[in-house]
Amino acid sequence: NAGVMQNPRHLVRRRGQEARLRCSPMKGHSHVYWYRQLPEEGLKFMVYLQKENIIDESGMPKERFSAEFPKEGPSILRIQQVVRGDSAAYFCASSPQDTADTQYFGPGTRLTVL
């Protein structure tokens, strides 16, 4: 049973470009969470999605960030017009139900904005 997969593992973008981060949850998991880890910080909750629905996006910046989890395919975290402050590690987690201790994390995508 493959774990949570994230790609790309490393992404370099210039200021103003768009970044698309993908997350494939574990088989059988219908709940997806995105977290961001800024340098020297802990992981911060961004958004919680179920298939085709955003359940809680209270941790998402109001502008430039969006997330989706379509009926088919991976969950996507999209960052438009990236700035240097977006440089961070973005982790995706999935779970079979919405409980904290069944979240399985992917290896993360490290975004660097030049």
Next chain:
Amino acid sequence: DQQVKQNSPSLSVQEGRISILNCDYTNSMFDYFLWYKKYPAEGPTFLISISSIKDKNEDGRFTVFLNKSAKHLSLHIVPSQPGDSAVYFCAAENSGYALNFGKGTSLLVTP
């Protein structure tokens, strides 16, 4: 605002001895606490958890203690092994799913 704090960025312990990692929190509404272990280039892996109705939970070499009045929890690893060397994150939640993480403590277990 950092609601979960791990004030020791690093800890070094000799193999076979006890490792004690500490964590403080400020939000009294947190009702579930977790510890995660993270190796470089990997995502965090769940280690052990404790509900706010308990003050201790044990799983093999790992024990978590919760002191609600002090808003403090700790993770004890006995005996420590070199493979335990990793970054340990404390996390707390009260929503059922949104984890609040500390900054982590890097544990080094030396032979």
